[in-house]
Amino acid sequence: MKETWRWFGPKDTVSLENISQAGATGIVTSLHHIPTGAVWPMGDILERKRLIEAAGLEWAVIESIPLHNDIKTRTGNFQQYIDNYKESIRNVGAAGVYDVCYNFMPVVDWTRTNLNYTLPNNARALRFEMSDFAAYDAYILKRPGAEQSYRPDVLAKAKARLDVMSEEEKVLLEKNIIAGLPGGEGSYDRDGIRAAIDLFIQMGDEGMRANLFAFLREIIPVAEEAGVRMCIHPDDPPFSLFGLPRVVSTADDARALLNAVPSPANGLTLCAGSYGARCDNDLVAMAREFGERIYFVHLRNIKREEDGSFFESDHLDGDNDMVGLIDALLDEEERRKRNHINLPAISMRPDHGHLMGDEIGKPGINPGYSYAGRMKGLAELRGVIHTLTSLRARAAQ
Numbered sequence: 001m002k003e004t005w006r007w008f009g010p011k012d013t014v015s016l017e018n019i020s021q022a023g024a025t026g027i028v029t030s031l032h033h034i035p036t037g038a039v040w041p042m043g044d045i046l047e048r049k050r051l052i053e054a055a056g057l058e059w060a061v062i063e064s065i066p067l068h069n070d071i072k073t074r075t076g077n078f079q080q081y082i083d084n085y086k087e088s089i090r091n092v093g094a095a096g097v098y099d100v101c102y103n104f105m106p107v108v109d110w111t112r113t114n115l116n117y118t119l120p121n122n123a124r125a126l127r128f129e130m131s132d133f134a135a136y137d138a139y140i141l142k143r144p145g146a147e148q149s150y151r152p153d154v155l156a157k158a159k160a161r162l163d164v165m166s167e168e169e170k171v172l173l174e175k176n177i178i179a180g181l182p183g184g185e186g187s188y189d190r191d192g193i194r195a196a197i198d199l200f201i202q203m204g205d206e207g208m209r210a211n212l213f214a215f216l217r218e219i220i221p222v223a224e225e226a227g228v229r230m231c232i233h234p235d236d237p238p239f240s241l242f243g244l245p246r247v248v249s250t251a252d253d254a255r256a257l258l259n260a261v262p263s264p265a266n267g268l269t270l271c272a273g274s275y276g277a278r279c280d281n282d283l284v285a286m287a288r289e290f291g292e293r294i295y296f297v298h299l300r301n302i303k304r305e306e307d308g309s310f311f312e313s314d315h316l317d318g319d320n321d322m323v324g325l326i327d328a329l330l331d332e333e334e335r336r337k338r339n340h341i342n343l344p345a346i347s348m349r350p351d352h353g354h355l356m357g358d359e360i361g362k363p364g365i366n367p368g369y370s371y372a373g374r375m376k377g378l379a380e381l382r383g384v385i386h387t388l389t390s391l392r393a394r395a396a397q
Contacts, residue, residue: 001297001326001329001330001333001345001346001347001348001385002025002026002060002344002345002346002347002348003023003024003025003026003348003349003378003382004024004025004026004027004028004060004061004347004348004349005019005022005024005026005027005028005349005350005374005378006028006029006063006349006351006369007019007027007028007029007052008029008032008366008369009029009030009031009032009033009048010051012366013362013364013365013366013371014369014371016051016052016055016057017055018371019055019057020055020056020057022371022374022375022378023378023379023382024057024349024378025057025058026057026058026059026060026061026347027052027057027058027059027060027061028060028061028062028063028101028347028349029048029052029059029062029063030062030063030064030065030066031044031045031048036066036067036068037068037070037077037081037084038084039084039087039088039091040065040087040088040091040092041091042091042094042095045091045092045095045097046095049095049096049097059097060097060099060344060347061097061099061100061101061231061296061347062092062097062099062100062101063101063233063296064100064101064102064103064233065085065088065089065092065100065102066102067081067085067102067103067104067215068081069106069107069196071085071211071215072104072106072200072208072211072212073199073200073203073211074211074214075199082215082218082219085219086218086219086222089219089222089223089226089228090222090225090226092226092228093223093225093226093227093228094226098227098228098229098344099228099229099231099295099296099347100223100228100229100230100231101231101232101233101269101296102230102231102232102233103232103233103234103235103236103248104208104212104215104232104247104248105235105236105246105248106196106200106208106244106245107188107193107196107197107200107242107244108177108178108193108241108242108244109236110236110274111128111133111177111236111237111241112126112127112128112176112367113127113128113129113132113133113136113173113176113177114126114127114128114129114132114176115176115367115368116355116367117311119354122360123354123355123356123360123373124354124355124356124360125311125312125313125354125355126311126312126352126367126368127309127310127311127312128237128277128308128309128310128311129309130150130154130305130307130308130309131154131157131158131160131161131307131309132158132161132173133177133241134146134149134150134154134155134157134158135158135159135161135162135165135173136173136174136177137149137150137241137242138150138155138158139158139159139162140162140170140173140174141174141190141193141194141242143194143197143242143243145243146242146243149240149242149243151307153307154307174190178190178193193242197242197243197244200244200245201242201243201244201245203245204245205245205246205247207245208245208247209245209247209256212247212248212257213257213260213261216230216257216260216261216266217260217261220261220263220265220266221263223263223265223266224263224264224265228265229264229265229267229295230265230266230267231267231268231269231294231295231296232248232257232267232268232269233248233269233271233274233298234248234249234253234254234269234271234274234275235247235248235249235274236271236273236274236277237274237277237308237310238250238274238275238277238278238281239277239278239308249275249278250275250278250280250281251281251282251285251286251289254268254286254290255289255290258290258293264292264293266293267293267294267295267296268290268293268294268295268296269294269295269296269297269298270283270286270287270290270294270296270297270298270325270329271297271298271300271351272297272298272299272300272301272320272322272325272351273298273300273301273302273312273320273351273352274298274300276300276301276302276304276318276319276320277302277304277308277310279304279319283320283321283324283325284321284324284325284327284328287325287328287329287332288328288331288332291328291329291331291332291335292332292335292336294329294332294346295343295346295347296346296347296348297329297346297347297348297349298348298349298351299315299322299325299326299348299349299350299351299377299381300312300315300350300351300352301313301314301315301316301317301318301319301320301322302318302319302320303318303319304319312352312354312368314354314376314377314380315350315376315377315380315381316380316381316384322381322384323384323388326381326384326385326388327388329346329348330385330388330389330392332346333345333346334392348381350374350377350378350381351368351377352368352369352373352374353368353369353370353372353373353374353375353376353377354370354373354376355370355373356370356372356373356376357372359371359372359373
Protein backbone atom coordinates (compact mmCIF):
# COMPACT_ATOMS: atom_id res chain seq x y z
CA MET A 1 0.00 0.00 0.00
CA LYS A 2 1.14 3.56 -0.66
CA GLU A 3 1.47 5.66 2.49
CA THR A 4 -0.08 9.08 1.84
CA TRP A 5 -0.84 12.21 3.85
CA ARG A 6 -3.49 14.86 3.47
CA TRP A 7 -2.01 18.30 2.85
CA PHE A 8 -4.05 21.49 2.67
CA GLY A 9 -1.59 23.37 0.50
CA PRO A 10 1.16 25.93 1.11
CA LYS A 11 -0.66 27.50 4.08
CA ASP A 12 -0.97 24.18 5.94
CA THR A 13 0.78 24.18 9.35
CA VAL A 14 2.24 20.79 8.32
CA SER A 15 4.87 21.28 5.63
CA LEU A 16 5.81 18.93 2.82
CA GLU A 17 9.14 18.46 4.57
CA ASN A 18 7.29 17.41 7.75
CA ILE A 19 5.31 14.88 5.72
CA SER A 20 8.46 13.45 4.17
CA GLN A 21 9.99 13.13 7.65
CA ALA A 22 6.90 11.19 8.79
CA GLY A 23 7.67 8.62 6.09
CA ALA A 24 4.74 9.17 3.73
CA THR A 25 5.54 9.21 0.02
CA GLY A 26 2.24 10.34 -1.46
CA ILE A 27 0.26 13.56 -1.03
CA VAL A 28 -3.52 13.86 -0.91
CA THR A 29 -4.56 17.41 -1.64
CA SER A 30 -6.94 19.70 -3.50
CA LEU A 31 -6.98 23.16 -5.04
CA HIS A 32 -9.04 24.77 -2.30
CA HIS A 33 -8.68 28.22 -3.85
CA ILE A 34 -10.72 27.21 -6.93
CA PRO A 35 -14.42 27.96 -6.35
CA THR A 36 -16.74 24.96 -6.27
CA GLY A 37 -18.09 24.39 -9.76
CA ALA A 38 -15.27 26.16 -11.61
CA VAL A 39 -12.89 24.40 -13.98
CA TRP A 40 -9.52 23.49 -12.48
CA PRO A 41 -7.02 25.32 -14.72
CA MET A 42 -4.11 23.26 -16.01
CA GLY A 43 -1.63 25.88 -14.79
CA ASP A 44 -2.84 25.61 -11.18
CA ILE A 45 -2.77 21.80 -11.30
CA LEU A 46 0.78 21.73 -12.65
CA GLU A 47 1.99 24.30 -10.12
CA ARG A 48 0.64 22.24 -7.20
CA LYS A 49 2.21 19.11 -8.70
CA ARG A 50 5.54 20.93 -9.09
CA LEU A 51 5.56 21.94 -5.40
CA ILE A 52 4.88 18.38 -4.30
CA GLU A 53 7.46 16.79 -6.57
CA ALA A 54 10.11 19.36 -5.60
CA ALA A 55 9.80 17.96 -2.06
CA GLY A 56 10.47 14.44 -3.36
CA LEU A 57 6.83 13.38 -3.01
CA GLU A 58 4.07 12.31 -5.41
CA TRP A 59 0.61 13.80 -5.81
CA ALA A 60 -1.18 10.48 -5.34
CA VAL A 61 -4.83 11.45 -4.82
CA ILE A 62 -7.00 14.52 -5.33
CA GLU A 63 -9.31 14.99 -2.37
CA SER A 64 -11.40 16.43 -3.70
CA ILE A 65 -12.90 18.15 -6.72
CA PRO A 66 -16.11 19.27 -4.96
CA LEU A 67 -19.49 18.95 -6.66
CA HIS A 68 -21.70 22.02 -6.83
CA ASN A 69 -25.06 21.57 -5.11
CA ASP A 70 -26.79 22.23 -8.44
CA ILE A 71 -25.35 18.91 -9.66
CA LYS A 72 -26.71 17.10 -6.62
CA THR A 73 -30.18 18.59 -7.07
CA ARG A 74 -30.09 18.74 -10.91
CA THR A 75 -31.44 22.27 -10.71
CA GLY A 76 -30.17 25.68 -11.78
CA ASN A 77 -26.96 25.60 -13.81
CA PHE A 78 -26.22 21.90 -13.20
CA GLN A 79 -25.33 21.03 -16.81
CA GLN A 80 -22.69 23.74 -17.00
CA TYR A 81 -21.21 22.56 -13.71
CA ILE A 82 -21.09 18.98 -15.01
CA ASP A 83 -19.36 20.19 -18.17
CA ASN A 84 -16.87 22.09 -16.00
CA TYR A 85 -16.28 18.94 -13.95
CA LYS A 86 -15.55 16.97 -17.12
CA GLU A 87 -12.95 19.54 -18.11
CA SER A 88 -11.33 19.35 -14.67
CA ILE A 89 -11.15 15.54 -14.97
CA ARG A 90 -9.50 15.85 -18.37
CA ASN A 91 -6.99 18.34 -16.98
CA VAL A 92 -5.96 16.32 -13.92
CA GLY A 93 -5.60 13.19 -16.06
CA ALA A 94 -3.44 15.06 -18.54
CA ALA A 95 -1.31 16.29 -15.61
CA GLY A 96 -0.77 12.70 -14.45
CA VAL A 97 -2.93 12.62 -11.31
CA TYR A 98 -5.27 9.69 -11.70
CA ASP A 99 -7.25 9.11 -8.46
CA VAL A 100 -10.01 11.57 -7.56
CA CYS A 101 -11.88 11.29 -4.25
CA TYR A 102 -15.25 13.08 -4.13
CA ASN A 103 -18.52 12.87 -2.20
CA PHE A 104 -22.23 13.29 -2.77
CA MET A 105 -23.29 14.45 0.70
CA PRO A 106 -26.16 16.94 0.75
CA VAL A 107 -25.83 20.37 2.42
CA VAL A 108 -23.30 19.47 5.14
CA ASP A 109 -20.05 17.66 4.44
CA TRP A 110 -18.37 15.60 7.18
CA THR A 111 -19.94 16.64 10.47
CA ARG A 112 -18.85 16.62 14.11
CA THR A 113 -20.34 18.34 17.17
CA ASN A 114 -17.14 18.54 19.25
CA LEU A 115 -13.72 19.23 17.72
CA ASN A 116 -11.88 19.07 21.07
CA TYR A 117 -13.25 16.06 22.92
CA THR A 118 -10.90 15.37 25.83
CA LEU A 119 -9.69 11.79 26.13
CA PRO A 120 -8.54 10.17 29.41
CA ASN A 121 -4.91 10.95 28.49
CA ASN A 122 -5.85 14.61 27.82
CA ALA A 123 -5.31 14.31 24.06
CA ARG A 124 -8.12 15.78 21.96
CA ALA A 125 -10.33 13.89 19.50
CA LEU A 126 -13.24 14.60 17.18
CA ARG A 127 -16.67 13.54 18.41
CA PHE A 128 -20.20 13.31 17.08
CA GLU A 129 -22.66 13.52 19.98
CA MET A 130 -26.20 12.64 18.90
CA SER A 131 -27.96 14.50 21.71
CA ASP A 132 -26.00 17.69 20.96
CA PHE A 133 -26.84 17.39 17.26
CA ALA A 134 -30.53 16.81 18.09
CA ALA A 135 -30.46 19.83 20.43
CA TYR A 136 -29.17 21.98 17.59
CA ASP A 137 -31.56 20.58 14.98
CA ALA A 138 -34.76 20.61 17.06
CA TYR A 139 -34.27 23.51 19.47
CA ILE A 140 -31.75 25.95 17.96
CA LEU A 141 -32.25 25.61 14.21
CA LYS A 142 -35.89 24.61 14.88
CA ARG A 143 -36.16 22.64 11.67
CA PRO A 144 -39.84 21.80 10.98
CA GLY A 145 -40.49 18.17 11.88
CA ALA A 146 -37.09 17.70 13.51
CA GLU A 147 -38.58 15.99 16.57
CA GLN A 148 -39.73 13.08 14.37
CA SER A 149 -36.10 12.36 13.39
CA TYR A 150 -35.03 11.26 16.89
CA ARG A 151 -35.97 8.71 19.50
CA PRO A 152 -37.80 10.09 22.57
CA ASP A 153 -34.85 9.33 24.86
CA VAL A 154 -32.47 11.20 22.54
CA LEU A 155 -34.81 14.21 22.46
CA ALA A 156 -35.08 14.18 26.25
CA LYS A 157 -31.30 14.14 26.56
CA ALA A 158 -31.06 16.87 23.91
CA LYS A 159 -33.44 19.12 25.85
CA ALA A 160 -31.49 18.50 29.05
CA ARG A 161 -28.25 19.39 27.24
CA LEU A 162 -29.76 22.55 25.82
CA ASP A 163 -30.92 23.69 29.25
CA VAL A 164 -27.36 23.71 30.61
CA MET A 165 -25.60 25.08 27.51
CA SER A 166 -24.18 28.58 27.74
CA GLU A 167 -24.68 30.95 24.83
CA GLU A 168 -21.01 30.50 23.96
CA GLU A 169 -21.48 26.71 23.81
CA LYS A 170 -24.52 27.10 21.54
CA VAL A 171 -22.58 29.36 19.18
CA LEU A 172 -19.66 26.90 19.09
CA LEU A 173 -21.99 23.96 18.43
CA GLU A 174 -23.60 25.79 15.53
CA LYS A 175 -20.20 26.76 14.14
CA ASN A 176 -18.97 23.15 14.32
CA ILE A 177 -22.04 21.85 12.48
CA ILE A 178 -22.77 24.40 9.75
CA ALA A 179 -19.70 26.62 9.33
CA GLY A 180 -17.72 24.01 7.37
CA LEU A 181 -14.88 21.70 8.39
CA PRO A 182 -11.54 21.36 6.55
CA GLY A 183 -11.89 19.85 3.11
CA GLY A 184 -15.63 20.51 3.07
CA GLU A 185 -17.61 22.52 0.57
CA GLY A 186 -18.32 25.76 2.37
CA SER A 187 -20.54 27.07 5.12
CA TYR A 188 -24.07 28.30 5.78
CA ASP A 189 -25.89 30.71 8.00
CA ARG A 190 -29.05 29.56 9.75
CA ASP A 191 -31.52 30.77 7.11
CA GLY A 192 -29.37 29.40 4.29
CA ILE A 193 -29.12 25.93 5.77
CA ARG A 194 -32.89 25.75 6.39
CA ALA A 195 -33.56 26.49 2.71
CA ALA A 196 -30.95 23.99 1.50
CA ILE A 197 -32.26 21.28 3.82
CA ASP A 198 -35.81 21.72 2.57
CA LEU A 199 -34.75 21.37 -1.06
CA PHE A 200 -32.90 18.10 -0.45
CA ILE A 201 -35.58 16.60 1.81
CA GLN A 202 -38.09 17.02 -1.01
CA MET A 203 -35.81 14.88 -3.24
CA GLY A 204 -35.66 11.93 -0.86
CA ASP A 205 -33.20 9.05 -1.04
CA GLU A 206 -34.37 7.79 -4.41
CA GLY A 207 -34.23 11.23 -6.02
CA MET A 208 -30.77 11.84 -4.61
CA ARG A 209 -29.55 8.42 -5.77
CA ALA A 210 -30.96 9.01 -9.27
CA ASN A 211 -29.08 12.31 -9.47
CA LEU A 212 -25.83 10.65 -8.39
CA PHE A 213 -26.18 7.94 -11.01
CA ALA A 214 -27.04 10.52 -13.69
CA PHE A 215 -23.87 12.45 -12.78
CA LEU A 216 -21.76 9.29 -13.00
CA ARG A 217 -23.20 8.29 -16.38
CA GLU A 218 -21.88 11.58 -17.75
CA ILE A 219 -18.58 11.71 -15.86
CA ILE A 220 -17.32 8.12 -15.96
CA PRO A 221 -16.85 7.93 -19.77
CA VAL A 222 -14.72 11.11 -19.54
CA ALA A 223 -12.75 9.62 -16.65
CA GLU A 224 -12.14 6.46 -18.69
CA GLU A 225 -10.73 8.50 -21.57
CA ALA A 226 -8.53 10.52 -19.19
CA GLY A 227 -7.26 7.45 -17.29
CA VAL A 228 -8.82 8.78 -14.07
CA ARG A 229 -10.38 6.65 -11.32
CA MET A 230 -13.28 8.30 -9.47
CA CYS A 231 -13.38 7.21 -5.81
CA ILE A 232 -16.56 8.19 -3.98
CA HIS A 233 -16.27 8.89 -0.25
CA PRO A 234 -19.09 7.62 1.97
CA ASP A 235 -21.45 9.82 3.95
CA ASP A 236 -19.90 10.98 7.21
CA PRO A 237 -21.59 10.09 9.48
CA PRO A 238 -23.36 7.34 7.49
CA PHE A 239 -26.90 8.12 8.57
CA SER A 240 -29.36 10.93 7.98
CA LEU A 241 -28.66 14.37 9.44
CA PHE A 242 -31.39 17.03 9.45
CA GLY A 243 -33.70 14.44 7.83
CA LEU A 244 -31.56 14.64 4.67
CA PRO A 245 -31.18 11.79 2.17
CA ARG A 246 -28.08 9.57 2.47
CA VAL A 247 -27.11 7.39 -0.49
CA VAL A 248 -23.50 6.30 0.18
CA SER A 249 -23.75 4.91 3.71
CA THR A 250 -23.98 1.10 3.47
CA ALA A 251 -22.71 -1.89 1.54
CA ASP A 252 -26.02 -1.92 -0.34
CA ASP A 253 -25.43 1.70 -1.37
CA ALA A 254 -21.92 0.91 -2.61
CA ARG A 255 -23.17 -2.16 -4.48
CA ALA A 256 -25.93 -0.17 -6.21
CA LEU A 257 -23.51 2.57 -7.23
CA LEU A 258 -20.94 0.21 -8.71
CA ASN A 259 -23.64 -1.74 -10.56
CA ALA A 260 -25.28 1.41 -11.93
CA VAL A 261 -22.14 2.37 -13.87
CA PRO A 262 -20.03 -0.81 -14.19
CA SER A 263 -16.68 0.68 -15.13
CA PRO A 264 -13.22 0.38 -13.57
CA ALA A 265 -13.24 4.19 -13.48
CA ASN A 266 -16.21 4.13 -11.08
CA GLY A 267 -14.61 3.26 -7.76
CA LEU A 268 -14.73 3.68 -4.00
CA THR A 269 -12.87 5.43 -1.24
CA LEU A 270 -13.16 2.97 1.63
CA CYS A 271 -13.23 5.30 4.64
CA ALA A 272 -13.11 2.98 7.64
CA GLY A 273 -14.23 5.68 10.05
CA SER A 274 -17.25 6.71 7.99
CA TYR A 275 -18.62 3.30 7.03
CA GLY A 276 -17.53 1.96 10.43
CA ALA A 277 -19.70 4.42 12.36
CA ARG A 278 -22.55 2.01 11.55
CA CYS A 279 -22.35 -1.31 13.37
CA ASP A 280 -24.12 -3.06 10.44
CA ASN A 281 -21.26 -2.27 8.02
CA ASP A 282 -18.75 -5.14 7.97
CA LEU A 283 -15.61 -3.40 6.74
CA VAL A 284 -13.62 -6.56 6.09
CA ALA A 285 -16.47 -8.09 4.08
CA MET A 286 -16.85 -4.84 2.12
CA ALA A 287 -13.13 -4.74 1.33
CA ARG A 288 -13.31 -8.31 0.03
CA GLU A 289 -16.50 -7.79 -1.99
CA PHE A 290 -15.60 -4.43 -3.53
CA GLY A 291 -11.81 -4.80 -3.55
CA GLU A 292 -11.34 -4.57 -7.31
CA ARG A 293 -12.96 -1.11 -7.27
CA ILE A 294 -11.25 0.26 -4.14
CA TYR A 295 -8.48 2.68 -5.06
CA PHE A 296 -8.15 4.81 -1.91
CA VAL A 297 -8.63 4.10 1.79
CA HIS A 298 -8.92 6.24 4.90
CA LEU A 299 -7.70 4.12 7.81
CA ARG A 300 -9.49 5.69 10.76
CA ASN A 301 -11.01 4.08 13.83
CA ILE A 302 -13.95 5.02 16.00
CA LYS A 303 -15.74 3.94 19.16
CA ARG A 304 -19.48 3.74 18.69
CA GLU A 305 -22.25 4.34 21.20
CA GLU A 306 -25.76 2.89 21.16
CA ASP A 307 -27.54 6.14 20.20
CA GLY A 308 -25.33 6.80 17.13
CA SER A 309 -22.74 8.94 18.92
CA PHE A 310 -19.07 8.13 18.34
CA PHE A 311 -15.61 9.53 18.87
CA GLU A 312 -12.44 9.01 16.89
CA SER A 313 -10.18 6.61 18.75
CA ASP A 314 -6.56 5.59 18.30
CA HIS A 315 -6.08 3.92 14.94
CA LEU A 316 -5.66 0.45 16.43
CA ASP A 317 -8.01 0.85 19.39
CA GLY A 318 -11.60 1.11 18.23
CA ASP A 319 -14.62 -0.86 17.07
CA ASN A 320 -13.26 -1.36 13.55
CA ASP A 321 -11.11 -4.42 12.82
CA MET A 322 -8.20 -2.48 11.37
CA VAL A 323 -5.90 -5.49 11.14
CA GLY A 324 -8.55 -7.54 9.32
CA LEU A 325 -9.29 -4.64 6.98
CA ILE A 326 -5.63 -4.13 6.07
CA ASP A 327 -5.26 -7.89 5.56
CA ALA A 328 -8.16 -7.86 3.09
CA LEU A 329 -6.66 -4.89 1.22
CA LEU A 330 -3.28 -6.62 0.98
CA ASP A 331 -5.09 -9.66 -0.43
CA GLU A 332 -6.59 -7.42 -3.10
CA GLU A 333 -3.17 -6.01 -3.99
CA GLU A 334 -1.83 -9.55 -4.31
CA ARG A 335 -4.76 -10.50 -6.55
CA ARG A 336 -4.01 -7.56 -8.85
CA LYS A 337 -0.34 -8.52 -9.05
CA ARG A 338 -1.14 -12.18 -9.64
CA ASN A 339 -3.53 -11.33 -12.47
CA HIS A 340 -1.20 -8.72 -14.03
CA ILE A 341 -3.70 -5.90 -13.40
CA ASN A 342 -1.87 -2.67 -14.07
CA LEU A 343 -2.86 -0.56 -11.08
CA PRO A 344 -0.72 1.33 -8.56
CA ALA A 345 -0.61 0.30 -4.91
CA ILE A 346 -3.76 1.25 -3.01
CA SER A 347 -3.25 4.70 -1.51
CA MET A 348 -3.93 4.81 2.23
CA ARG A 349 -3.75 7.65 4.67
CA PRO A 350 -4.04 7.89 8.45
CA ASP A 351 -7.17 9.91 8.99
CA HIS A 352 -8.01 12.34 11.80
CA GLY A 353 -5.20 11.97 14.28
CA HIS A 354 -5.55 13.16 17.86
CA LEU A 355 -4.35 16.58 18.96
CA MET A 356 -1.59 15.99 21.50
CA GLY A 357 1.56 17.33 23.10
CA ASP A 358 2.58 20.90 22.36
CA GLU A 359 0.11 21.10 19.45
CA ILE A 360 -2.77 21.46 21.94
CA GLY A 361 -3.80 25.11 21.83
CA LYS A 362 -1.55 25.90 18.89
CA PRO A 363 -3.38 28.12 16.37
CA GLY A 364 -4.01 27.21 12.76
CA ILE A 365 -4.19 23.41 13.04
CA ASN A 366 -7.09 21.98 11.06
CA PRO A 367 -9.36 19.86 13.29
CA GLY A 368 -8.37 16.21 12.93
CA TYR A 369 -5.21 17.05 10.99
CA SER A 370 -2.52 17.51 13.61
CA TYR A 371 1.03 16.42 12.79
CA ALA A 372 1.87 14.31 15.84
CA GLY A 373 -1.47 12.51 15.97
CA ARG A 374 -1.37 11.48 12.33
CA MET A 375 2.31 10.54 12.54
CA LYS A 376 1.44 8.26 15.48
CA GLY A 377 -1.40 6.75 13.47
CA LEU A 378 0.76 6.26 10.39
CA ALA A 379 3.44 4.51 12.45
CA GLU A 380 0.86 2.15 13.94
CA LEU A 381 -0.66 1.34 10.56
CA ARG A 382 2.78 0.93 9.01
CA GLY A 383 3.57 -1.62 11.71
CA VAL A 384 0.44 -3.62 10.88
CA ILE A 385 1.23 -3.58 7.15
CA HIS A 386 4.86 -4.56 7.75
CA THR A 387 3.87 -7.44 10.05
CA LEU A 388 1.21 -8.82 7.73
CA THR A 389 3.50 -8.51 4.71
CA SER A 390 6.31 -10.31 6.56
CA LEU A 391 3.99 -13.13 7.61
CA ARG A 392 2.87 -13.56 4.01
CA ALA A 393 6.46 -13.71 2.80
CA ARG A 394 7.32 -16.38 5.39
CA ALA A 395 4.24 -18.41 4.50
CA ALA A 396 5.25 -18.35 0.83
CA GLN A 397 8.74 -19.72 1.50
